[in-house]
Amino acid sequence: MTGPETTTTNYAEDNSQVGMQAGVVHGDVTIYSTPPGASPMERFEIGVRLLDGGQSSRAREVIREAVEAGLTGNRVCFHWQLALLSGRAWNEMPDADAAALRQAPSFCRLSGGDVWADGAKTVLRLIDAAARPNTDLRPLLKDFDNLAEPQRGMILRHLELFLEGPLKNEIWDRALTEARKEQLADSRRDRVWKYFHPNPVGPRFLPVRPPLVPAGTQARAICGAVVLGGAAFNLGYLLLRDLQLLTLLVYALGIGGGFWALHAGTEWHYLTERLRAKDREFRRPRELPSRAKPSGFAGKVDQRFDHYFARYVPRNASRQTWLDGTVGIRRRLRDEMVEVYREQRTSVEQIAWLIRYRVSEVRRQWENGTLWDYRRELAVPLSTKAATLLGLAALASGTIWAVADATRTAPTNAAVSALLALGATVVAARARMRIVAEARRHAADVAEQRRIEEGCRAAFERWKRKLADKPTDPEMAVWLDRDRKVLLSDALRHYGLTMSNVIAHAFIEAPGSSTKRARVRKGPWRYTHYRLLLFVLTKDGVRQVTADLDFERGTFHDRARTNYRYEAVAAVRVNQTDNGDHSFELALVNGELVKAKMLAAAIDELQVDETLATVSETTLDAAGLGHTLHVMEGIAAEGKRWLEQERRRRADRQDRATAWTAAPPQAPTRPPRT
Structure with a gap:
């Protein structure tokens, strides 16, 4: 582990530039747009697509609206649970959302034995097992392995940050196996480039000059x-x-x-x-x-x-x-x-x-x-x-x-x-x-x-x-999630760590050099090349990994690793300009800066019902910036004491989880709001 005086490798210098071609906006794709007067079912379906697209925060809002409007059912319960859990650890969840998670089965009237009910019950059992470290995991894991798709894959994807202890290792191993196996699935290398190509316009021609006889x-x-x-x-x-x-x-x-x-x-x-x-x-x-x-x-x-x-x-x-x-x-x-x-x-x-x-x-x-x-x-x-x-x-x-x-x-x-x-x-x-x-x-x-x-x-x-087989935005999100898991696995293998050794991990997603970008209407920006910044927090300090991702091919290049103690972190900043640009800065006590330009907005690429703020919020939500800032700002504020605080918060949430799993309350008349 390096000390504060050690020079770290910067992601970007102060005056560096990221080359980027003009963005493509698929304005005719409206999978994330809520039409005026949408019914609860229509809102729910949009929320499902938002969840599949990695936009956890927006998915929670939209699915909450559908549930509050009275929509119930096994499928609703399963997705409502995943939306509440996705993209954050337990200590990042507000009490109101924890109460909503507790009350979801009764409020959504979970019943029967279809695949959605099986998935919802499995989520509850996983949370219960994470809160009870001495639980025998073998029956649970057997039932989980027998769970149908896509329920099993969705749980692997959205509960990555939420589980703890031995169960965390078991679920991570399954998630990683699936990520490596399916990283290039669905003809990824033959299809990704199509996402960044705009919808072509038809051929037009100059009119033939008519006979001109004076x-x-x-x-x-x-x-x-x-x-x-x-x-x-x-x-x-x-x-x-x-x-x-x-x-x-x-x-x-x-x-x-x-x-x-x-x-x-x-x-x-x-x-x-x-x-x-x-x-x-x-x-x-x-x-x-x-x-x-x-x-x-x-x-x-x-x-x-x-x-x-x-x-x-x-x-x-x-x-x-x-x-x-x-x-x-x-x-x-x-x-x-x-x-x-x-x-x-x-x-x-x-x-x-x-x-x-x-x-x-x-x-x-x-x-x-x-x-x-x-x-x-x-x-x-x-x-x-x-x-x-x-x-x-x-x-x-x-x-x-x-x-x-x-x-x-x-x-x-x-x-x-x-x-x-x-x-x-x-x-x-x-x-x-x-x-x-x-x-x-x-x-x-x-x-x-x-x-x-x-x-x-x-x-x-x-x-x-x-x-015609251009990937959907949720497909792009799934591929990127698998790439992140592969990079995290490589980092763990290099440092000789298991997932249970990791106190927390977080990503920064920035556009790579000379990249193309595209998005669907009201969706996040996707890039042909990413610069991924991974922070792995252990009891000994921070392991930082940077890598260039060729998203079309699913390959990593130009990796760099650096280590530093918690006391070496001086500050974490996110700079947001009026035109929608966002950049991340991690300042070390020796004056070194780790910088990443996460988003470069463009006013001429907005649709009629979009603003720079909404596009930025959507892109950063899909990148999981909220979880990253929670972790990194905690380190900057508390240093190594963050470990003790995290252990206490973890013990406290396990006690709360044990209490509500032992005696779940009756269904409320409305789901609690944040």
Whole structure:
């Protein structure tokens, strides 16, 4: 055991920082919210979930309200007992709660022999045995081992701090065996990460730009067609009047060639313009003068695209080739995402799946060689070019022949018609090609977007199915409780202690470095990485253990141990700022500080019916801060005398327990209140 002059290992220095990503709040999960006008049964069910989630104080309040409202039954009695006992030792229990525990079976009308009644009776027998050190434990432990689940597991979890003596060792051994066996149960390593992922939002897309044809273009197309038709008809009339039938036939063939050239030329024009437009989308954007990177939502979208494009490198390309070749695509996708989601109060985490999918699609097309297929698909076929040129040649030949013959009999009329036909042809053809190209552009955009939407919606459904087995908050609480037991067991083994040698133990749960965090509505914060601080109190002094917990994998890292006498503790402080931050400080007489930042609140992560105070209270309740402060503040105030005081308090509560188990009072009309 070290003395006060020994330097201890600090958890955190004065200016240390804990890196943390923005928190995720599952606002659509309401397992802890009490609706207005809730019935006693509804309140009780919420209290059960609070108890399962480790929020003992709130569970006691809510279940008390249900019991006071007249709710009775074996299941109610069992959970009411556990709520009164959970998270605290006997000397931490107010007299009113001790009386409520004593009166619970009669007040809740415990009867019958179902599994809930068996559980409630077992709780009473365990408390009785803890108060009577000379009790033969073998029959009790046999009945306890035969108790059904989940009653047996719930007792192991919630009575950890309450039992004493040999019974404490027996129950601890069973609790530890279950914790080690079930620490990674229910596919923990495959599911925990999903708790920290927000509910994804569905894919959204910019609307397809409708066909934009100015009124002037439409007017030119119509007027040009009318003028062209009139001029062509007039030339045909002149030829027919003079019975120039051969010329008329050639003229008709020329007109047919003109229509053929118009059709093929329109296709040529559309393919050329479409190729240019796609190249503008895909090519590297022009370098702009250096400017500050965007912040806020747009900046986070940039980071995600950069991350996934750097991560999803095709197998058949180097990273630099891939990044250089997709600069334009990356910019186009990023701009589209920012434009669609910027005003929707959407977090980047909610659309990370979509960014990842779009990038993976680009990689897939790169790998199978289809990313640049549009260049092949939009290349103008040789047949189209030939059809356009041959049609124009036929039109020119037929028109020149017809005009030449018509001018012999009506030179002025034929010349005017020819000039009008030539001008109208140019005007009408250009307008017609623009109209058709715009209509086909719109149809192609609609078809392309429909294909992209189908892929995105299918990916969205796959992602939702993948997140469907997201852990509940009570599951997270159970896993964390098992981790704590494993760490405590490792500490006891290292120091050669049994649970009966431990006067008390307490935890401080702080977020680890570079951690993510998430919570359900009105629930406590859960973290991907914890920094656990364990205090084990023995007759010789305090054993302090710190360890980093990788919660997803259930593994501990960077452990540190230190020992000090009770007299070495100078003060215990919990600092709470106005913005909801909480930190724990243990000051030793040599000036050393053991510090932990337990909670960092954020006003922008609150739901409409939450406050920073309620979120902080919930998180600290689930972490068992009340019990920890009771123990550590007692040491700071009394030093080693805390041991004698604790022994006297323990003897006193055993005497009281023996008295009420020997002659339990009659049921009151109301459960006593704290």
